[in-house]
Amino acid sequence: MSKLRAALLGATGAVGQRYLMMLSRHPTIELEVLMGGDSAGRAYGEAARWLVSEDIPDRFADRKVLPTDPRNAEGCDVVFSALPAEAASTVEPEFVKAGLTVISEASAHRLEEDVPLVIPEVNPDHLGLLDLQRKRRGWSGSLVATPNCTVTGLAMVLKPLSDSFALRRAIVTTMQAVSGAGFPGVPSMLIMENVVPYIKGEEEKVSDESRKILGTQSEIGIRSANLQIAISCNRVPVIDGHVETLYAELGKDIEPEEAVDCLNRFRGAPQELGLPSAPMQPIIVRPEPDRPQPRLDRLSGSVPGMSVAVGRVRRGLGRDSIQLTLVSHNTIRGAAGTAILTAELMDNKGQLGR
Ligand SMILES: NC(=O)c1ccc[n+]([C@@H]2O[C@H](COP(=O)([O-])OP(=O)(O)OC[C@H]3O[C@@H](n4cnc5c(N)ncnc54)[C@H](OP(=O)(O)O)[C@@H]3O)[C@@H](O)[C@H]2O)c1
Structure with missing residues (x-):
């Protein structure tokens, strides 16, 4: 063909x-x-x-x-x-x-x-x-x-949590790479040896877009998901790879191992259809206590940069919540x-x- x-x-x-x-x-x-x-x-x-x-x-x-x-x-x-x-x-x-x-x-x-x-x-x-x-x-x-670019990795993780554990609320903090702002992006005098705790318009984009993506299609458009998201976006001195921490409140009690299993098993249409750019495993949960890291994990997956690396999956304040960290390549998976x-x-x- x-x-x-x-x-x-x-x-x-x-x-x-x-x-x-x-x-x-x-x-x-x-x-x-x-x-x-x-x-x-x-x-x-x-x-x-x-x-x-x-x-x-x-x-x-x-x-x-x-x-x-x-x-x-x-x-x-x-x-x-x-x-x-x-x-x-x-x-x-x-x-x-x-x-x-x-x-x-x-x-x-x-x-x-x-x-x-x-x-x-x-x-x-x-x-x-x-x-x-x-x-x-x-x-x-x-x-x-x-x-x-911040939404993609997050929504990929929220989707299986939502489908399996009735996700209710998400509290997210991001540490976003400078390449997310294009070239020349953030001036070096502002970002070196620093963290900038504000990215104009980003927090609204992350919650509105995530809700739309997780929403359902109707005759008049998409009905956004009824998910509460609180988000703080930060720019950090990393070239590529956004890091995000997630605190997820669920509609049921689970063990952290169930979340790990659910994320590792997540597959979608691209994997079923064997599309050329589909990573075999869209979400890879790392067992090491100090992963994922942008430098080590942004090129994760069988198609480099197309998988989201997750780690530090652990219990939140109760059995109906979990916490985790994710890394996603902002110009590959995020764009x-x-x-x-x-x-x-x-x-x-x-x-x-x-
Ligand atoms: N960077 C990321 O991680 C990321 C991730 C997801 C989505 N995005 C989105 O992707 C888009 C591109 O981002 P980027 O980071 O690649 O930006 P960028 O590095 O600033 O590149 C912008 C590109 O657009 C062209 N351009 C600018 N104004 C134009 C105009 N009026 N008409 C035609 N071409 C024009 C430029 O061409 P010339 O150089 O020839 O002027 C350049 O090729 C943005 O909408 C951004 O929000 C970025």
Whole structure:
């Protein structure tokens, strides 16, 4: 079968670079078009301030970055968007109106009621919203969003806890890597030897998006889950890999070992379907007392960076609560990897035209 033809918006950015790496060796997706803003017209290798430890794949280094225009994606089966939210708010609908399927990393459209906000292991059924979206907006293409980088790892852990133990409340503290703010991100004078206890808009995003992802689909959109989430977001001097601590209040008494077992056994549609970017085990619980750590665990999984590493699973204040720590790679599982997995899922379901 021929490969899916893909275009990438925001190709030069921190997330764009992860796409390039993941798609350079992808068995079913061919990245054909790179688009940018200020870098349009230049060779990719010159325009991108390269942040990944592996070199720019040869076949992309000389590729010309094109202006961000739907005409440049003509004939593409999928358009990945790694645009900043402000640009995404107007640019992405233009691509969709031109009949293209856009999978977006940006926050601009995530909470719109007819836009599926998808983690393939958690809520693949929300892609069913696309029929409503096309009907309502008269679009020939479709728009799918992927969550904020802090949400993805968290929602992947909340899902099995919710399904098995009737999760009621979550209290979360994050320690977020600087690459989560893109390039150049947080000035070094602010972050070195420091922790910044505020990330604008992040706490609202984490609770609203998590509730939407764990919600149920209805005829008029998604009914958000009735889950209380209290969250404190912090920026820390780590390059890649978000750390989050979770205190989860459950609807029943359990032993911590039951939570470990439940998280280790969690599987979703990508694993059942054997999708190329699906890690065999989406959540890996580490037994060591001092894990997970971003430097050691951000590339967890059979597809590096696609599994969430969990550790320190222990009892909370009562038998109906547990505490744990998780690490998730913010530009792989928290961005490019989840979007690519979503494209693979949509392709499997015949939702991408080829
Ligand atoms: N970093 C993360 O961990 C992470 C995780 C999940 C989601 N996200 C989201 O993913 C998106 C990209 O994040 P990032 O960290 O990669 O940002 P970034 O490093 O700042 O990169 C932004 C990219 O967008 C392009 N761009 C900027 N303004 C544009 C415009 N008006 N028109 C066309 N292209 C434009 C830039 O191209 P030029 O260089 O050519 O101007 C660059 O390629 C954001 O919405 C972010 O919130 C980020």
